Amino acid sequence: MRRPRRNHSAVFKAKVALAAIKGNQTLAQLAECFDVHPNQIAQWKAELQRAAEVFASATDKREQGPDIKSLHAKIG
16 A cells, blocks of 8 residues: 655755765765655755846846847958
């Protein structure tokens, strides 16, 4: 019989992701400690690392598009 689906709180996810970012233990060790799959820990870690985008300034968020002047120079 399958185990029912578990829902983890945001606090728990953050705690696990911070432990993964610290790097004191491997993902396998963290998975055993927190009773979650290592792939799930890697996913939460990646989400936490993308959180820096929240604090980025408007110029940082704006994507650098192609240089219009150089493209017009190639055309003629």
